[in-house]
Amino acid sequence: MIYCVTHLALIIDAQLIGDPDRKIQHIFYDSRNIVSPADGAFIAFIGIRDGHKYMEDAYKKSVRIFIGSHIPVIHSDATYLIVDDPVSALQKWACYHINSYPSLTTIGITGSNGKTILKEWLNQCLWDVFSIIKSPKSFNSQMGLPLSVLQIESKHDLGIFEVGISKPGEMDKQERVLHPTIGVLTNVLGAHSEYFKDKEEQIVEKIKLFKNSQVIIYPTDPNISKIIQLEYPNKKLISFGKENSDIQLLETTLNGNTTVLSVSVFGEPREFIFPFTDDASIQNVLCLLAVLSELGYNYDFIQEKILHLQFVSMRLELVSGINNCTIINDTFNSDYQSLEIALHFLFQQNKPKKVLVLSDILQSRLAEAELYKKIADLVNSFPLHHILLVGEKTYKYRHLFNNILKSFLSTVEVIRFLESRSIKDAALLIKGARKFELEKVTQLLEVQSHDTILEVNLHSLLMNVNYFKSLLKPETKIIAMVKASSYGLGNFEIAEVLQFYHIDYLAVAYPDEGFKLRDKGIHLPIMVMNPEISSYDRVIEYELEPEIYSFRELNLFVHKLKEKKLTKYPIHIKIDTGMHRLGFQPEEAQKLGDLLKNNVYVKVKSIFSHFAVSDVSEQEEFTRLQASKLKYSFDILAKILGYQPLLHIANSAGIINYPEYHFDAVRLGIGMYGYIDNEKTLKKLKNVITLKTVISNIHDLEPGETVGYGRQFVAKKTTSVATLPIGYADGIRRIVGNGKGYVTIHGKKAPIIGNICMDMMMIDVTNIACKEGDTVIIMGENPSLIEYAEWYQTIPYEVLTSISSRVKRIYYRE
Template sequence: MKNMTLSNIAKACQGRLILNNHHDTTIKGVEIDSRKIEKDYLFIAHKGARVDGHDYIETAYTKGAIAVICEKAPANVDMPYILVNDSLTALKDIATWYRMQLDIPVIGISGSVGKTSTKEFVSSVLSQKYRVLKTQGNYNNEIGLPLTVLQIKEEHEIAVLEMGISDFGEMHRLSNIAKPDYCLLTNIGQCHLENLGSREGILKAKSEMFDFMNKDGSVILNGDDDMLSTIPQVKGKIPLRYGLSPNNHVYADNIISHGLLGSSCHIHIKDEIIPVKIPMAGRHMILNALAAAALGSVLGLTNAEISQGIEQIRPVSGRNNIISTDKWTIIDDCYNANPVSMKAAIDLLVMADTRQVAILGDMGELGLKEEYLHKEIGIYAASKNIDIIICLGKLSSHMYKGAKEILVSNNDRLFYFETLDGLIEALPSILKKDDTILVKASHFMGLDRLVEKLQA
């Protein structure tokens, strides 16, 4: 890792290096999980809600850690360590300093819905020309983002960083670490209303990404989003806009749906047309492809490379992941949920040409309007003429009430369960062979367990 000697690391986080005869030693990686430590790694010990990393310092050294960052001196240790006041602050300070040593383009991606899918599209496209480092899993917060930055190695030519927030100020801090050259915002929906209050608040919080953007950087926005359309320029430059409307710089037409198999369309960039096949279904996936095409064009990819990158995209577990078994088809979209993504998932289910079953669970962090927004989803699902609607969770009782207003005389199509165990017990009597089953809820509902049961 470039310039990552123990002495430089200690300076970056304002720590005190003990056993500094190793001050010129260079680390090869950084981890906060002792189970993932490899030879010559730096282990950052911090006290979490359930586990204190200081209890695993000896384990980290045994696995090959070259040094440890800690808040209290470890006992009986003759290896280097760096004492700091706060380990997680040190992690962010180190990542911020390390980012300044890098001379590769960094792309920051955020938005209320579709961050991860857009990141996957962008990474797939850019990997046709560059060696790409992308955010893995849910490493998009104030712990995950610095760890991702610290995974960038000499062989990488570009980094694609997902940036997730739930309150004001978080994006400002993430932007300070990432210092993106390109800022991409997918949309402004109704996530984290509990903290951010309104869509205007969400826009303000997401726009903090621009605070530390490279002065010569570029902003890419979903031009079809009503809130993002209110941003006329950023740091004196007009954003590059993508969307389905031909008013955007990058747009799509001649769209043909292939059901759950995806869609095909023509992507327009400047005066050129790129025919593409998108192997993931839904209107939102076309928008993700357009975002990737926009970035690809800015970063010098050919039309053939853009098309190939889009066609090679594969779903991520828990996000529009279509699983076929010998009994039924499962739409695994249970990683997260909010009103916008919930409606998009329902629209996707409607494309199925079999009996349709929607298993819809609670959505989190919606603030004072949570009951109303859950009821609205129930009404929306019922209006789509879905064969079976199953509402799961305490908040989803309001979803059930909303659906019941539409399905007054069709209660055999509507079910409510407060607990997942109760649903799992009842499912064999509800489901039929060849059903297409949507599983959608916020992550805290634990519906990945249900997806595993359905697969088994």
């Protein structure tokens, strides 16, 4: 993609300021991800954050072309394209671009879910037949789709794009960008339905994508079939499903880790061996069969491709490594686009060294020399400390790469090398094709290897932050609560991602928590809610900001500052408005103000209190009394001080229930992690954690035999029992045993039987097709954090913070 800014200005109806002859080859929309700025343009999108605020950051990183609705600061050596709406401008640009390639066949995939899986499976089946351009990861939004389309080049002969919407009216814009040759609807399940009155309206909106499609492929849901047939009676329609379908599933037979699918393909019976067993994958493969059949491929070709389909990971996993390293595991995909995304994620990590372990790229039809020149140019554009290459092709073209530490022909050689050489204080990206088994490198370098893991979805966490941010005024700051290891999710990993995404403040309970964050490179302001007097020296050394809640504490802290000859040190004043834990009384505000007025040693950064019952509607009067007491104290203190510190009291529940008390800042805690005691809001939050393990052993009990300590479970019939390597030492209380709680395997509930042991628990899998090594969901979407809190007779906070530190944490981005 190369565009002259003069030409682009005409395409997107922009006012041009600056050099009209500059060329654009790359698009940036996040100033944090700018690594190679040459010939790049920064687009200032306006969403929860206003991208215009980050134009200056992009300029400092040497970007010199900007697209936006206004210019905060004009630089004489920069070029500006001013438009009414940057998103609409991007869509116009993408529409023009795709129309420049009229011979390109495009597949547009929309639906509630399954879009990314189908896209990646199509790529796995067809990468050696076509030169494919596809959406990176799940880029399918109003911005994501046009950004994907703008990657089209003359060499491409097939485009596979995901198309998503969240509101009525959006699909018309998406259709103008893509107008796919083949339209695919995976399903409509009611997901993302907040802005639609019912499922029918969702269907009508989604199928607007197919206005100009020659073929439409869709599931045989009665509602979907009826609407599509009425709307597009003259188009070629292909249905897939279990009844009355062109691609009709007749029968499934499980055979170990595979499924034998008996399918009628346009009335002709066929059998396919499919390497997955779950219902969602079977639904997706029927859709895949429909697309491949429409493209004209015969049975032998389709069977060969389906037999070798691979699991599609839509995430980058991040785990703690040995020698103070961070490991990013992306051993799931092997293509240029995913490499670029992974490299950007690598450079988000707060480590002094960045290391890449890269295998051969398998999924590409480019000529070998051209492919590896392109890969090397991409890799070399990032300031990597070391590169380790794995495979015959990367070995052959190793001379193209900068900063090569070593090149290997096999993964075994890499492991031997790493066993003999210590890499410290680095972020390592392990990236490659499945055949190289680079996950063994990850296993070598990670700190913990327990089969029981707590997965933390960083994408969901950030979506929750953005949701709460959308409820605030732009100037209202967010203080993120990361105390108690971010509510049990991780010591510094959560703080690190929040820092990268420009959160305003962090808050911890005790100084030690702040020390650890500083040692890990967290430089954001950190508020300490309960600063221990014995830690004042280190609080100051680590530049932490203490909560001051009593005259004694204030005097001692000021005395310490005098010793160190420090002035204007930031502190936070706590007012006790009804929680009655810590804080100055409102009636002490005058006395406190008089002490602070001429005190040169401290500077009050904020004055705050803590809601006690902001989540209890029956206690509204008390909550409002607390807010009024705080405001009373604040007004007195601010008047005496002669300046306006930040004022804050709202916690997660307070943000939702009392918007009038957002004040200057809010403290976001449990809501960020996916829970709030508000049913309407809870539906808008994303699940952040999944606690999972694997089946260690399966054995049968005969009637009368018992399970576990105390012999609390007695088999009444032949019962299949699975043992899991997780127990009360991992944070699962004994109270959920003996049938009170359950886990899920392949989406099916398995009751917990017998007493839970310290390190193990047993479940009844009599009616579930499973085997040793299969994944078991202990807690996440189902059963949920709320269900566990009910089983424990406690609150979700306690459930989260009770998960043991011996459970390995894995962090991932979608």
